[in-house]
Amino acid sequence: MTRARTTVPDVLAAIRGVHFPAGKDRLVTAARDADAPEEVLRALRGMPPERYADREEVARWVRVDPAADPDTATARRIARAREGGRPGLSLHLREEPRTPIQEEFGR
Template sequence: MADSITPEQVLDYLADVDYPADKDALLSAAERSGAPDEVLRSLRAMPPVEYRSRAEVVRSVRVDPTPGRPSGLAAEQARTDAPPRVAEHMRTPREG
């Protein structure tokens, strides 16, 4: 994504949604609220299931866990080996 978004930003555009709601209802609500392309792309990438709450939407929507992280750092973190269950954005890159 060119501009990183956070889960809170996505939820801002879904304020008028009544749950449960399917993916199409979420997309329609975001479009009515004037959501930017980044938010709409994230919603379109979600699985097509019925979401029972805002918390389920947050767990399913794809966002950058660390907005503003330089792309070089993100690439290095992706290549870095880490113990199991260490998220990519929390890995310490190798030095040198």
């Protein structure tokens, strides 16, 4: 059984009619009234119980599956781990393939 995934644009579409600032409960209620899928409601329920100033703030705080939304910091961290980098390792310390010019000059 595969689990359905949601993305930030799905969440933002579900809260399209909300006037901001708005609290978490208001966002969940608006999404439920808009007949949003359960995955969207679950993502909204997972947010901290704060007042959100606008849709961009909601987009920053909503938790979605990183594989479903490749623009999240978590997804970038996962992709970097797959490429061999460790979290917190500076770019200049990572193993990278050498360019042909570096090979030629022995650097």
